[in-house]
Amino acid sequence: MKFATAAAPHLQPRNSVARMMWEVLLALSPAAVIHVWYFGPGLIFNTAVAVLAALGSEALMLHLRGRPVERHIGDGSAVLTAVLLAFALPPLTPWWITATGSAFAIIVVKHLYGGLGFNVFNPAMAGYVVLLISFPGHMSNWTPPNIGDLDYPYLTVLQTLNYTLTGRLPDALTMDALTRATPLDAMRSGLAQMQTVGEIRVDPTFGDFGGRGWEWIGNFIIIGGIYLLWRGIIRWHIPVAMLVTIMLLATISFSINPDRFSGPGFHLFAGATLLGAFFIATDPVSAATTNLGRLIYGAGIGVLVFVIRNWGGYPDGVAFAVLLMNLTVPLLDRYTRPRVFGT
Amino acid sequence: MTEAIQGDGRLAGGIALPARKHLSTAAPIATAPLPSRLVHPLTDMPGRDSRVLVQVGERVLRGTPLSACDETHATVVHAASSGTVRAIEPHPVADLRRSEALCVIIDVDGHDESLPSTPPDPAAWTQDHSIAAALAQAGLAGLGGAVYPTGRKLAEGRRLGLKSLIINGAECEPYISCDDMLMRERADEIIAGTLAMLELTGCPSAIIALEDDKSEALAALEAAVAARQRRDRLAIVTVPTVFPSGGERQLIQLITGEEVPSGGYPPDLGYLCQNVGTAAALARWLATGRPVTSRIVTVTGGGVANPQNLEVRLGTPIADLIAACGGYRDGVVRLIMGGGMTGIALASDEAPVTRASNCIIAATVEELRDEQAPLPCIRCGDCADACPARLMPQLLHWHALREDDAELAGLNLFDCIECGCCDLVCPSHIPLTEQFRGAKRRLWQSRSDEQRARVAERRHEARQQRLATQQAAHHAQLEEVRDSARDPHAASDAIAQIMARAKRDRDSRREDDN
Numbered sequence: 001m002k003f004a005t006a007a008a009p010h011l012q013p014r015n016s017v018a019r020m021m022w023e024v025l026l027a028l029s030p031a032a033v034i035h036v037w038y039f040g041p042g043l044i045f046n047t048a049v050a051v052l053a054a055l056g057s058e059a060l061m062l063h064l065r066g067r068p069v070e071r072h073i074g075d076g077s078a079v080l081t082a083v084l085l086a087f088a089l090p091p092l093t094p095w096w097i098t099a100t101g102s103a104f105a106i107i108v109v110k111h112l113y114g115g116l117g118f119n120v121f122n123p124a125m126a127g128y129v130v131l132l133i134s135f136p137g138h139m140s141n142w143t144p145p146n147i148g149d150l151d152y153p154y155l156t157v158l159q160t161l162n163y164t165l166t167g168r169l170p171d172a173l174t175m176d177a178l179t180r181a182t183p184l185d186a187m188r189s190g191l192a193q194m195q196t197v198g199e200i201r202v203d204p205t206f207g208d209f210g211g212r213g214w215e216w217i218g219n220f221i222i223i224g225g226i227y228l229l230w231r232g233i234i235r236w237h238i239p240v241a242m243l244v245t246i247m248l249l250a251t252i253s254f255s256i257n258p259d260r261f262s263g264p265g266f267h268l269f270a271g272a273t274l275l276g277a278f279f280i281a282t283d284p285v286s287a288a289t290t291n292l293g294r295l296i297y298g299a300g301i302g303v304l305v306f307v308i309r310n311w312g313g314y315p316d317g318v319a320f321a322v323l324l325m326n327l328t329v330p331l332l333d334r335y336t337r338p339r340v341f342g343t
Numbered sequence: 344m345t346e347a348i349q350g351d352g353r354l355a356g357g358i359a360l361p362a363r364k365h366l367s368t369a370a371p372i373a374t375a376p377l378p379s380r381l382v383h384p385l386t387d388m389p390g391r392d393s394r395v396l397v398q399v400g401e402r403v404l405r406g407t408p409l410s411a412c413d414e415t416h417a418t419v420v421h422a423a424s425s426g427t428v429r430a431i432e433p434h435p436v437a438d439l440r441r442s443e444a445l446c447v448i449i450d451v452d453g454h455d456e457s458l459p460s461t462p463p464d465p466a467a468w469t470q471d472h473s474i475a476a477a478l479a480q481a482g483l484a485g486l487g488g489a490v491y492p493t494g495r496k497l498a499e500g501r502r503l504g505l506k507s508l509i510i511n512g513a514e515c516e517p518y519i520s521c522d523d524m525l526m527r528e529r530a531d532e533i534i535a536g537t538l539a540m541l542e543l544t545g546c547p548s549a550i551i552a553l554e555d556d557k558s559e560a561l562a563a564l565e566a567a568v569a570a571r572q573r574r575d576r577l578a579i580v581t582v583p584t585v586f587p588s589g590g591e592r593q594l595i596q597l598i599t600g601e602e603v604p605s606g607g608y609p610p611d612l613g614y615l616c617q618n619v620g621t622a623a624a625l626a627r628w629l630a631t632g633r634p635v636t637s638r639i640v641t642v643t644g645g646g647v648a649n650p651q652n653l654e655v656r657l658g659t660p661i662a663d664l665i666a667a668c669g670g671y672r673d674g675v676v677r678l679i680m681g682g683g684m685t686g687i688a689l690a691s692d693e694a695p696v697t698r699a700s701n702c703i704i705a706a707t708v709e710e711l712r713d714e715q716a717p718l719p720c721i722r723c724g725d726c727a728d729a730c731p732a733r734l735m736p737q738l739l740h741w742h743a744l745r746e747d748d749a750e751l752a753g754l755n756l757f758d759c760i761e762c763g764c765c766d767l768v769c770p771s772h773i774p775l776t777e778q779f780r781g782a783k784r785r786l787w788q789s790r791s792d793e794q795r796a797r798v799a800e801r802r803h804e805a806r807q808q809r810l811a812t813q814q815a816a817h818h819a820q821l822e823e824v825r826d827s828a829r830d831p832h833a834a835s836d837a838i839a840q841i842m843a844r845a846k847r848d849r850d851s852r853r854e855d856d857n
Contacts, residue, residue: 003678005688007777009763012712015770117719284723340755341732342605
């Protein structure tokens with residue numbers, strides 16, 4: 001009897017790119033629910049727009065590049081990019097801004113650099129930074145968390161959808177009336193006005209550590225991160241290095257001057273620190289691939305986040321920090337190789 | 344009772360695999376029926392064909408040597424039963440590097456007569472060389488799959504001096520259970536062979552290593568050791584059930600925590616590894632004087648009716664062996680010799696069982712990797728975590744795609760043991776191991792090209808040198824003539840000589856005219 005031959009190993013691989021991407025999305029979903037709880041349905045609409053734009057861009061680029069569209073589009077990577085981008089956007093964002101960011105992430109950052117596995121920069125963060133630089137006004141349209149004791153008008157689901165699709169608010173409402181500085185914004189502008197950290201934190205949107213609402217999202221991001229660690233989708237090196245570095249720098253500066261520097265709890269639970277540590281900096285394609293490299297990469301992001309938040313031009317620095325550390329990856333991969341067996 | 348101890352080391356990388364061994368371990372080792380035809384490749388060592396000792400039409404007995412060979416590089420192949428040599432011709436074989444090889448094909452007569460034999464006398468082997476020669480004549484070669492000549496290995500160990508002999512019962516590949524069954528049923532033979540190896544190598548102690556999930560084999564080995572007088576020289580060590588714990592570098596690491604140097608061999612650390620099956624085969628030969636003409640083969644997989652372990656005559660066509668196990672089942676798509684991780688896919692079941700055939704897997708689609716095109720590498724690094732050689736397959740892959748040979752060498756491509764762990768954990772399903780095999784072949788090729796170029800260059804330089812020397816000698820001669828021409832006395836002598844010769848010529852012509 002004749003048989004077809006094939007190269008060893010013959011056993012079926014146990015993992016797949018699609019499984020990894022969908023598990024990351026699964027891990028993110030509890031935090032998304034909490035996000036909607038505190039900030040309204042904007043995230044849902046932003047995610048829908050971002051995913052549609054990402055899948056359309058992905059299909060277009062795969063077609064133009066002569067790749068099998070069906071095989072690649074099912075890998076879930078474009079969807080994950082879109083969802084992470086949507087997570088970074090304010091709840092009130094017109095569709096064309098979201099779509100621009102999402103399409104830029106997929107077309108320019110991912111496919112023009114060679115597609116899945118070849119992008120130098122984290123697509124979601126590069127897409128976000130393009131929007132942050134191009135539409136700074138829109139990127140600060142954060143509504144206050146719905147925590148009950150703030151006297152703010154909140155949009156209904158339909159009103160939010162209407163704004164997302166048309167960019168129009170209900171009559172008699174202005175964006176200024178709907179939005180409020182995020183804790184990081186408040187901290188930054190307060191410090192610039194020579195207020196002390198203690199004075200700034202009197203604001204009711206500040207919670208025990210970071211911002212109210214944000215803290216709860218953070219808790220569920222930690223749970224999602226632990227799930228990813230348990231499932232072996234991510235490794236501990238990048239999140240631990242990043243978080244430890246931020247907290248170390250925050251602790252040192254806070255103990256030197258608690259009026260000028262906010263404490264480690266604030267840095268951990270405000271802004272995108274936790275999301276960045278568990279879901280963004282751990283993007284394997286654009287991160288270092290050795291364990292030592294991952295530690296340095298994570299620590300580098302931590303340093304840059306701390307520097308940008310305290311002395312940079314933006315209230316948060318996770319996106320910039322990740323993109324800057326993306327640039328160091330080839331160097332890290334070259335100089336942090338483990339010792340080969342028997343050498 | 345001798346208690347087993349646990350190894351000191353940890354594996355770098357490795358993966359837990361579905362064992363799929365229970366398929367073939369339910370029944371005791373059976374004896375495969377004699378086939379009607381035996382096919383003996385003249386050597387199990389690829390690329391080293393040896394001299395044929397028999398002719399077509401000649402009658403052979405079980406144990407008749409079919410080939411003679413350089414006694415240290417290969418081992419003699421013997422007829423596995425009595426019959427008549429039908430042909431000596433190329434035939435399909437189970438070999439990664441060639442689909443066919445020169446084989447002696449024997450029509451079996453069914454009498455199964457053996458060549459008379461007497462047990463060998465180890466006292467006669469006074470030199471390393473005579474050990475190697477005697478064991479090669481008996482056809483003793485590594486039965487773990489590599490078929491490295493046992494005598495050569497033991498003689499080398501004896502020459503270098505060993506700390507410890509390691510008897511490898513860590514059968515880490517999925518599906519294979521022949522060593523497990525051997526340990527369960529013939530632990531005594533293994534221990535006898537181990538003690539003989541200690542004698543032959545002058546090594547003080549032996550470690551018998553097996554995985555910690557083989558409780559029956561462990562109990563049998565412990566009982567066999569306890570029954571021995573010299574049990575203080577023997578230790579049984581269990582190692583974790585992780586693939587590839589049975590690779591010799593990995594096994595040594597698991598037992599001792601030491602790493603065999605890159606490019607080196609276990610004897611560099613004072614260890615020598617032998618498979619449990621090889622130890623048992625040595626014991627048999629020492630007891631009977633009969634050469635190796637059979638081995639235990641696991642026949643398994645979802646594509647064969649009755650998976651089991653059998654004692655099989657070498658040379659039995661795999662088709663006959665499958666028939667002895669109830670034949671194929673529907674859905675069989677691949678025939679593998681060896682394990683699911685490193686085995687060779689065979690193009691035909693006409694290929695015969697050799698000493699390398701520890702396992703035959705008839706696999707169905709569900710057991711095999713899908714043939715979908717791989718996705719690009721996403722640099723997740725799971726492969727690096729799984730690599731037992733602590734390589735970085737994700738970077739090797741990147742440089743192999745670009746055929747960047749300098750980078751590949753810098754990333755220690757040649758320390759890849761081709762275990763397949765990286766393939767199995769890769770989420771993009773990239774055939775990394777096959778890519779690395781190809782890259783190694785290309786690097787070997789370019790190295791041998793370089794070697795050839797260097798030789799050619801040396802030859803060219805030597806020729807230039809030679810020509811220059813000749814030229815110099817020529818010049819020196821000319822110089823000498825010129826010098827003598829400059830000397831006035833020499834010059835007049837020369838003129839006188841020329842005039843004399845001219846005169847002689849003239850005179851002789853005149854005589855001719857007359």
